[in-house]
Every structure is written in structure tokens, then in C-alpha cells.
Amino acid sequence: MSNDYFKFKKFTIKQEGCAMKVGTDGCLLGAWFCAESSRRILDIGAGTGLISIMAAQRSNATVTGVEIDATAAVRAAENVKNSPWSERIRIINADLRFFESEEPFDTIVSNPPYFTNSLKCGNEQRTLARHNDSLSPALFFTKAKELLTPDGKVSLILPTDTLNEWRNEAIVKGFTATRITHVQTTPRKTPKRALIELQQSAGNELKEDILILENSPGEYSREACSLLRDFYLKIE
Numbered sequence: 001m002s003n004d005y006f007k008f009k010k011f012t013i014k015q016e017g018c019a020m021k022v023g024t025d026g027c028l029l030g031a032w033f034c035a036e037s038s039r040r041i042l043d044i045g046a047g048t049g050l051i052s053i054m055a056a057q058r059s060n061a062t063v064t065g066v067e068i069d070a071t072a073a074v075r076a077a078e079n080v081k082n083s084p085w086s087e088r089i090r091i092i093n094a095d096l097r098f099f100e101s102e103e104p105f106d107t108i109v110s111n112p113p114y115f116t117n118s119l120k121c122g123n124e125q126r127t128l129a130r131h132n133d134s135l136s137p138a139l140f141f142t143k144a145k146e147l148l149t150p151d152g153k154v155s156l157i158l159p160t161d162t163l164n165e166w167r168n169e170a171i172v173k174g175f176t177a178t179r180i181t182h183v184q185t186t187p188r189k190t191p192k193r194a195l196i197e198l199q200q201s202a203g204n205e206l207k208e209d210i211l212i213l214e215n216s217p218g219e220y221s222r223e224a225c226s227l228l229r230d231f232y233l234k235i236e
Helices: 024-030 048-058 070-079 122-130 136-147 160-172 222-226
Strands: 005-009 013-016 040-045 062-067 088-091 107-111 148-159 175-182 193-199 205-211 214-216
Touching: 005 040, 013 070, 024 048, 024 148, 024 193, 024 222, 040 048, 040 136, 048 070, 048 088, 062 070, 070 088, 088 160, 107 136, 136 160, 148 160, 160 175, 160 193, 205 222
Parallel strands: 040 062, 040 107, 062 088, 107 148, 175 205
Antiparallel strands: 005 013, 148 193, 175 193
């Protein structure tokens, strides 16, 4: 597979010039979050447009992707235009701090930047995509509360070592975790990522489970195949 594009079963993501390429995190989140019953989905940090397009494939919703980096936003718009669901997806080049919507969203999904204290690289575009200086947990949940319907859902994928930071900030802003899937690469490895769903409404019981991606190197687990079958060419 060329580094300039990534081909899925029903669409292709061109990613030349984009700081963050298609990766497992985005694919997992795009396939995992509750999209089917959504009417209006907001993808925060749309990047190449991957999750926005996956959301449109999985639902009848209208999808808005917000991306701060101009180059990525142009590429995302191109990928959307070439997808089968272009009439239901809109990409906006904007800083989330200044993004507003006349109508609220019932679903927000994001693969957010999460590095806080690590050394920043010399590439400004990649730094913007990877570090949360421009999108801290506090800012994220402040805007999510502003843009979401009262019973709406937020879904994220996070490194396990930042999960508590994001959950604690969510609680401060009135959000409660309702579903968490801990992601292990193989059965013997500890989880490195967590998929988390949150809601503003109280009283929802937390459901937790584990997703093992591969039984052994190169052999997807049954659960991973079920989750990614509609997207990955190599899963029949």
C-alpha cells in the first residue's frame, strides 16, 4: 500500500501532505462508535476525513468534519468528494475554539491529539496534529457541551495513560463514561488504547470490555474481523 493513499473496501483515503496518516486508532474509532442511530455527527479533528467517511458509510446521518490544519482539510474535502457519501459530509477548516453550529449534534467523535509533555517535533503541521496544546481535554469538553444535544454521545480513542485525565475533565464538565473498550494488540500485551463513550445524562451504567486485535502477528481476532470487516480489504 502506497504511503500516499490507503484503500478501503468502498473508498480511498489520499493522504499526501497530511501530518497524520491513516492508522489503526482512527479505523477502530470509526468502526466502534455508535453511528447507526445518529442524525447529525461532528468529527472533531477530521484529519484526512477518514472517520467522517466511515461515519457516513455506517449511518444515514449528515456529518461535519472540523479540521484546524488547512492542508489536511483540503485533502479531507477531496477524499469526501470522491467517496459515495459526499452529499452528506461537509469538511470545515476551523479552530474548534471558534467553531459554532446553528443546530446541535447528537454524536461527537474524535481521535484527539494527546501528547502533553513529550518533545515536539520540528514539523509544525505534525506537532499540531499530535499535541493537545490546541485541543486540551478542558477545551474539548467545554465545546462538546456547547455543541451536543442534552442526550448526545461523545466517543474518543485515547492512550490508556491519558484516559483518567480525559475522564476527570469530562466529569468536571458534566459527562459520564457509559462504555469503555480496552484495546490490546495481542492477548499477552497490556492495553495501549481505550475507546470511550460518554454522555451528559446521569444514571447510565458503565460497560467495559476488551478488544484483542490479533491472536498472533498477522492473524486478526474474530472480534477485530467483525468490527473492521466492512472496511479492511484483507478481512473477508
